[in-house]
Amino acid sequence: MIPATVAELGESMAGEDYVLSDGLAVSLFLALRQSRPLFLEGEAGVGKTEVAKTLATLLDRRLIRLQCYEGLDINAAAYEWNYARQMMQIQSAGQGQLSSADLFTTENLIERPLLEALRDDKRGAPILLIDELDRADEAFEAYLLEILSDWQITIPEFGTVAAAAPPIVIITSNRTREIHDALKRRCFYHWVDYPSLDDELDILKRKAPEAGAELSHQVVHFVHRLRDEKLFKAPGVAETIDWAQALVELDCVAVDPATADSTMGVLLKYQDDIARIRGSVAAKLLAEIQIELAGYQRK
Amino acid sequence: MTSADNALQSNMLGDQPGYRGEKLAENIAHFVRLLRRAGMKVGPASIIDCLAASSNIDLGHQAEFYHALASCVVKRPEDRQLFDQAFHSFWRNPDFSEKMRDMITPTIGTDAAPPPVEDPLLRRVDDAMQPDRDDTPTPEPEEERIEIDAALAWSSDEKLQEMDFQMMSADEIREAEQAIDRLVLPVPQRPSRRSLPANGKGQLSMKRTLRRMASRAGLALPILERPQTKPRPVVVICDISGSMERYSRMLLRFTHALTQRRGRVHSFLFGTRLTHISHEMRDRDPDAAMRAISGYVHDWSGGTRITSTIGDFNMDWSRRVLGQGAVVLLITDGLDRDPNGALEHEMERLHKSCHRLIWLNPLLRFDGFEPRSHGIQSILPHVDSFVPVHSLASIGQLARVLSADMGPGWHDKSLAGWMSRLHDIQNEAEQPEGVFT
Numbered sequence: 001m002i003p004a005t006v007a008e009l010g011e012s013m014a015g016e017d018y019v020l021s022d023g024l025a026v027s028l029f030l031a032l033r034q035s036r037p038l039f040l041e042g043e044a045g046v047g048k049t050e051v052a053k054t055l056a057t058l059l060d061r062r063l064i065r066l067q068c069y070e071g072l073d074i075n076a077a078a079y080e081w082n083y084a085r086q087m088m089q090i091q092s093a094g095q096g097q098l099s100s101a102d103l104f105t106t107e108n109l110i111e112r113p114l115l116e117a118l119r120d121d122k123r124g125a126p127i128l129l130i131d132e133l134d135r136a137d138e139a140f141e142a143y144l145l146e147i148l149s150d151w152q153i154t155i156p157e158f159g160t161v162a163a164a165a166p167p168i169v170i171i172t173s174n175r176t177r178e179i180h181d182a183l184k185r186r187c188f189y190h191w192v193d194y195p196s197l198d199d200e201l202d203i204l205k206r207k208a209p210e211a212g213a214e215l216s217h218q219v220v221h222f223v224h225r226l227r228d229e230k231l232f233k234a235p236g237v238a239e240t241i242d243w244a245q246a247l248v249e250l251d252c253v254a255v256d257p258a259t260a261d262s263t264m265g266v267l268l269k270y271q272d273d274i275a276r277i278r279g280s281v282a283a284k285l286l287a288e289i290q291i292e293l294a295g296y297q298r299k
Numbered sequence: 300m301t302s303a304d305n306a307l308q309s310n311m312l313g314d315q316p317g318y319r320g321e322k323l324a325e326n327i328a329h330f331v332r333l334l335r336r337a338g339m340k341v342g343p344a345s346i347i348d349c350l351a352a353s354s355n356i357d358l359g360h361q362a363e364f365y366h367a368l369a370s371c372v373v374k375r376p377e378d379r380q381l382f383d384q385a386f387h388s389f390w391r392n393p394d395f396s397e398k399m400r401d402m403i404t405p406t407i408g409t410d411a412a413p414p415p416v417e418d419p420l421l422r423r424v425d426d427a428m429q430p431d432r433d434d435t436p437t438p439e440p441e442e443e444r445i446e447i448d449a450a451l452a453w454s455s456d457e458k459l460q461e462m463d464f465q466m467m468s469a470d471e472i473r474e475a476e477q478a479i480d481r482l483v484l485p486v487p488q489r490p491s492r493r494s495l496p497a498n499g500k501g502q503l504s505m506k507r508t509l510r511r512m513a514s515r516a517g518l519a520l521p522i523l524e525r526p527q528t529k530p531r532p533v534v535v536i537c538d539i540s541g542s543m544e545r546y547s548r549m550l551l552r553f554t555h556a557l558t559q560r561r562g563r564v565h566s567f568l569f570g571t572r573l574t575h576i577s578h579e580m581r582d583r584d585p586d587a588a589m590r591a592i593s594g595y596v597h598d599w600s601g602g603t604r605i606t607s608t609i610g611d612f613n614m615d616w617s618r619r620v621l622g623q624g625a626v627v628l629l630i631t632d633g634l635d636r637d638p639n640g641a642l643e644h645e646m647e648r649l650h651k652s653c654h655r656l657i658w659l660n661p662l663l664r665f666d667g668f669e670p671r672s673h674g675i676q677s678i679l680p681h682v683d684s685f686v687p688v689h690s691l692a693s694i695g696q697l698a699r700v701l702s703a704d705m706g707p708g709w710h711d712k713s714l715a716g717w718m719s720r721l722h723d724i725q726n727e728a729e730q731p732e733g734v735f736t
Binding site: 005026100137 | 344355360362363369371373374375492508509648
């Protein structure tokens with residue numbers, strides 16, 4: 001059942017361990033209520049894909065994922081004819097026995113994610129995740145326009161397949177290029193930012209409960225400091241969780257400069273960034289958060 | 300407001316729910332128009348979107364209303380700040396829910412004017428709030444930098460080809476500009492993952508073969524296909540600092556011609572800082588484009604800070620514009636005035652994140668040019684090609700480079716000469732030290 005208010009949606013998502021920011025909660029709520037696609041853009045590792053996955057669990061719907069890549073075409077995204085099967089049909093039927101209506105049938109149609117998403121499902125309309133759309137060619141965006149506004153796919157040999165109930169569509173992009181306005185216009189748009197300090201603590205408590213409160217505070221404060229530094233790629237939420245888990249694996253109860261240095265590769269993925277932070281900068285940031293945390297705990 | 304007005308209003312609100320919707324619609328329409336005036340790309344459809352969205356949320360909740368409007372109209376993170384400013388100015392009644400109930404027509408421009416805003420971005424909202432103020436700056440006539448030289452006024456087209464831009468008269472400049480506008484440069488291609496039908500060699504295409512068989516009663520020869528190619532994106536990073544002054548104008552014209560001819564060209568200017576000008580360059584009229592750029596580029600003929608601008612480009616733009624195997628044209632003389640000397644490092648990163656990096660340098664017009672300055676020595680090892688760009692003929696030379704295949708293993712043969720020269724110079728410089736140690 002789709003939640004009736006924004007607050008209710010936020011609570012039920014939190015129940016599935018996804019902490020929604022206020023803006024994302026409203027955008028997602030509207031997308032669900034108005035059956036329009038939700039377009040999520042943001043840095044890697046801020047939890048864009050996770051929204052769709054969590055939503056699928058929450059609403060108990062089927063999740064259909066279309067991972068985009070360069071050269072993605074209709075054959076891989078929407079449908080393909082089962083050529084081998086058609087060939088056999090032609091050969092076994094003999095000349096003049098077959099019309100094209102016999103060849104282009106539902107049995108011979110191989111459904112790919114976009115077409116699958118238009119099909120009825122016992123559990124309700126499925127959730128279609130179009131992941132990393134910026135990796136696909138621009139031509140593919142134009143193809144999506146018909147599907148996203150009319151919820152139908154036209155197959156020349158077959159006819160038009162329309163959805164009984166529009167699927168819930170979530171599109172993500174890392175913004176390695178700009179997506180055309182025509183597509184964005186059809187969607188609710190939300191720029192997924194890094195979470196606030198409190199939200200991130202909440203996320204860590206849910207995703208890495210084995211890290212104690214003290215370690216979690218240190219990790220989150222340190223990561224937030226790190227995001228203020230001029231880095232080529234700032235650590236995302238996924239990195240925060242990975243780091244906390246890594247520290248637990250290493251039996252750390254508190255972050256010290258030596259451990260921070262040796263595990264920096266979990267947080268930062270570019271050698272330049274690691275070289276810049278490792279050593280004195282990391283030690284300085286750690287010293288700063290010690291003071292900050294002392295104040296935090298006194299409160 | 301008089302008591303009669305109050306009574307009227309409460310009556311209408313109490314008895315006619317339609318009134319409330321109407322007022323909200325009107326306000327949203329005003330608000331969207333305000334956003335458009337402030338420079339955001341929002342069409343009339345946005346008004347309908349906003350209305351539909353606001354009917355689905357709790358209007359008494361200001362944050363919800365704010366986020367709902369944002370997800371309908373903000374389609375780019377850059378627009379967020381503008382939206383915030385506009386939202387708070389427009390729906391600025393302190394008691395928001397009160398306002399939502401009252402639905403008083405917005406008081407644009409009649410309220411006490413907000414204090415003047417310094418930030419140029421916020422300024423745009425501020426200006427857009429004043430509906431009748433004509434704030435389009437009258438374009439100032441462009442300063443004529445090139446003095447008219449009567450002796451050269453007879454120059455023929457051929458002579459124009461070889462002439463250094465720096466030496467051109469105003470008329471010749473105009474002529475050269477027109478020549479550039481007509482310029483057709485080859486487009487570097489890259490293999491696409493889609494395919495085209497092929498004769499002779501290729502892979503079997505089941506899809507195409509079967510379709511042919513179906514139309515010919517099962518009798519058809521197999522159809523082959525081969526990979527298609529598609530144009531690479533081009534990124535132009537052009538130096539407009541003092542030392543490049545004479546060339547900037549021509550090279551911008553060149554960038555404009557390039558943008559007009561091709562699908563995906565991203566262009567940037569830099570002097571002391573980086574400015575993104577792709578949008579302005581899409582204006583079909585080259586003069587209008589140049590005016591638009593001069594409007595907010597404050598760097599004309601200042602110093603050069605190559606290191607920090609290339610650093611900014613790497614940090615903020617490379618991931619957005621260098622995808623899909625882009626070719627970068629770096630236009631600069633390489634004379635860096637940047638005190639922080641990590642140029643080689645930044646160039647290395649730029650080189651590694653694009654497909655090919657082509658350096659266009661007007662200094663190459665001098666026969667005796669030697670890679671002696673520090674900036675040039677830092678850039679040279681990290682480019683794939685080094686081409687002069689000081690005359691129409693040399694721009695023609697660029698065509699040779701752009702039409703090269705540029706596939707894996709490609710390198711510009713003329714670069715090898717420069718590299719060995721660079722090594723000689725560096726060895727010379729190291730020699731004296733060797734004596735003393």
